[in-house]
Amino acid sequence: MIAHAIFFYTFSIIAVVSAIMVTASKNTVHSVFFLILDFISISCLFIMIGAEFLGMIMLIVYVGAVAVLFLFVVMMLNVAQQKNQWFAGQATSKHIPVGLIISTLIFFEIIIVIGGWKYKPEIFDINNSLANTSVSNTHSLGQILYTDYIHVFQISGMILLVAMIGAIVLTFRQRSGVKRQSYIKQISRERSEGVELLDVQSTKGVKIDD
């Protein structure tokens, strides 16, 4: 039990400190690295409470894919402008109302969740949902997701698909004047259409159509 507590507090302290460092560090790349550290320690916490599937998926999806893309974008920004000059020109007071509104919203949400958990335990009735300890965590998750919540699950997948297609459509542009390769054309080319024998007149030359 002591070892468990030690690990729990280590991971949670790392998680909280790195979450603070995400916003506190000046260098944007550093804050992404702290974000990654935060993800990793949170997935460790997931594994500690026995939700190993969630922990691993957290690692694969957030750390393995999402954070890589974050890092990608942030690094590109850093190359263009090494020093933090984005914020220098703008008056910081402009951002305060928006930030205040969002943070009050989040604060009330947390209050509601923690309050409900503390004073109305029946809202979060754990016995209703899972608690079938005979099967593994992964199995029980699958049994819930693909039976009771199949429609919600499918709809969320659809929303993600629409978001993906939307992002592609928004950024896709057909540029003119770009030489495109068609693999089928290249492979199916015959010698007869590729090579041509010409009689070259002197002082005239040959016009090569590229």
Next chain:
Amino acid sequence: MEYLSIVFQEVYKILFLLVPVLVSVAMIVWLDRRVWAFVQKRQGPNVVGPFGLLQSLADALKYIFKEIIIPSSSNKVIFILAPIVTMTLALIAWAVIPFSATQVLADINVGILYLFAVSSLGVYGIIMGGWASNSKYPFLGAIRSAAQMVSYEVSIGVIIINVLLCVGSLNLNDIVIAQQNMWFVIPLFPMFVIFFISALAETNRPPFDLPEAEAELVAGYQTEYSGMMYAMFWLGEYANILLMCAMGAILFLGGWMSPIDVYPFTLVPGAIWLILKILLLFILFALVKAIVPRYRYDQLMRLGWKVFLPLSLIWVVLTASYLFYFNLLPVN
């Protein structure tokens, strides 16, 4: 005192796993160079020790005594962290590899997901190294490898789903035992081919070694590294290659099981069979390096997204429908 004895026991087990892994990484570098040389009708490293077996140790010794140069304009903490991350990630994945039904350091429920997660984290070592060097070539190499590894991970993930459909468990030992009657390489042969090629891309091996294409990028993300830090990158890279081979052996070639279930073969311990299968896959890796020319970058991306991903997705549908129609879905 009780805790201490448990800790010592675990440390002993970990050392018993990691020391052979590190030694075999050194040997595998030698094997890689040897195979490469033989394909090109050369001798390869054959001077140090018998057959040149100690070449890698000599190289390692040389690296240890070289000066570590840290570029003055680099981001020092991340620069030093990058090879450490690469090496650590390459080694911690071995914890879940089963060498026989009982010989496994951590027999966890989600073993295959753990392997997949750790191999998808491998990209960080490269990105960190490339960015922290604060130099053009490493940065370009890092960006290339990030895009490449993320793309090929997707198809590897889908291939793993194919295998898991036939097994019904995420545990690596269960995956091996499910292949008792038939290795998955036979029914899922196209997936094995795609897995092999994706593993080449995932480990930045030729013909997909764009992140370190020396004609374009000097040495890619390793350009600014020297001495032991360079050697750690290189060790981590080869440990990753071995890990991918082990993953292929477990998913498709029956892991630690003997190829035929008859008396003299079953006497051989499982670890030997696993090592032989890993070696077979690694020799294939080395042959590919010697035979195939390097891909162009857009072709690499096209192969990953437009060929492998749709193919493996279609194969998931096919496998699932076959298993469902003939009532073969594993239920427990």
